[in-house]
Amino acid sequence: MSLSLLVSDLKTYLTFLSQRSHFLNTKMTHRIKAFGYSSEYGFLLYKGRTIEKKMVANLLITEKTSREDAQRAEVLRLRIPALKKAWAIEPEAIQGKQTKCQLEQAENELEEIEARSGDTRYKIYQAEYMLQAVLKEDYDALRNDPKWYMREGLVQDCVDQGGCCSRQCGCCAKRDLSQNKKGSGHCTFECGCCIAFEGRELTKEQKKERRKDFRDDLERCNSQLILRMADLFIHPLKHQWFSRSGQINQKI
Numbered sequence: 001m002s003l004s005l006l007v008s009d010l011k012t013y014l015t016f017l018s019q020r021s022h023f024l025n026t027k028m029t030h031r032i033k034a035f036g037y038s039s040e041y042g043f044l045l046y047k048g049r050t051i052e053k054k055m056v057a058n059l060l061i062t063e064k065t066s067r068e069d070a071q072r073a074e075v076l077r078l079r080i081p082a083l084k085k086a087w088a089i090e091p092e093a094i095q096g097k098q099t100k101c102q103l104e105q106a107e108n109e110l111e112e113i114e115a116r117s118g119d120t121r122y123k124i125y126q127a128e129y130m131l132q133a134v135l136k137e138d139y140d141a142l143r144n145d146p147k148w149y150m151r152e153g154l155v156q157d158c159v160d161q162g163g164c165c166s167r168q169c170g171c172c173a174k175r176d177l178s179q180n181k182k183g184s185g186h187c188t189f190e191c192g193c194c195i196a197f198e199g200r201e202l203t204k205e206q207k208k209e210r211r212k213d214f215r216d217d218l219e220r221c222n223s224q225l226i227l228r229m230a231d232l233f234i235h236p237l238k239h240q241w242f243s244r245s246g247q248i249n250q251k252i
Contacts, residue, residue: 034235035227044230049134056135056230057218059127063233064188064214066120069113071190076110078192135234142236147173149185153232163187163194 036045043050083103090096131139142148150173158165164172164187171193175184187194189210195201202210218226 033227033231035230037222037227044227046230046235047134049132051132051135053226054219055127055130055132056234057215057226059131060218060226060229060233061215062120062123062127063185065211066124067185068188068190069117069120070184071188071192073110073113075190075192075195076106076113080106080110131234138236139234142234149175151232153228154186157232158186161187162198164191167197169193 034046035051037043038045038050040050042053044053044056045051080103083099083106087096087099087103091100128136128139155165155172158172164170171191172186189202189207217223218229
């Protein structure tokens with residue numbers, strides 16, 4: 001091997017080490033936001049194209065609703081057998097009658113969630129295919145990795161809201177998206193683990209208020225939330241570094 005080739009290989013390898021070190025040290029905290037606001041009211045900018053803000057907001061709201069339903073159904077499926085056992089012990093006692101009432105409420109609620117699951121899936125389908133081509137392409141590319149939702153920004157968002165990523169339970173990382181399963185991802189206020197940790201459950205009115213707050217925050221003028229969430233839910237985050245051969249590799 002010639003000296004010039006050895007020098008070239010050494011330079012390539014040093015470049016790789018430098019790039020890799022920078023990647024690890026920054027921990028991807030510095031990144032370019034993909035979404036911005038258009039000068040035209042009600043529109044966002046993405047890769048130089050105008051995108052209808054309402055379309056993006058609808059996708060984010062529908063996705064969150066799907067996660068809420070999935071996590072609530074999971075809670076109820078665990079709660080119902082426990083209530084049945086408790087009721088079977090003292091069915092005629094006052095406490096047993098209260099348990100029976102709770103059981104019926106839980107069963108009815110689960111039936112309602114399961115009954116609207118088809119409608120929820122269709123709403124997600126509609127929201128996804130209403131996306132403009134440039135958005136849909138990146139949206140799908142991001143989801144080629146079944147653990148896409150474990151990207152740093154979404155994990156931090158879960159931590160900030162006191163979700164499972166703020167603890168050592170690992171619930172979010174265990175949720176499976178490998179089969180294009182809808183409704184999986186980070187915690188909502190319906191997460192059973194979070195409810196158990198907090199020791200309380202939100203009332204129906206509190207849940208309704210939080211849903212309204214989320215919608216209002218997305219839809220308000222110059223909302224920064226919609227820019228951040230659209231960036232995290234749609235734009236693939238590609239890290240670049242040099243391989244030892246000098247070829248640039250990309251990884252979501």
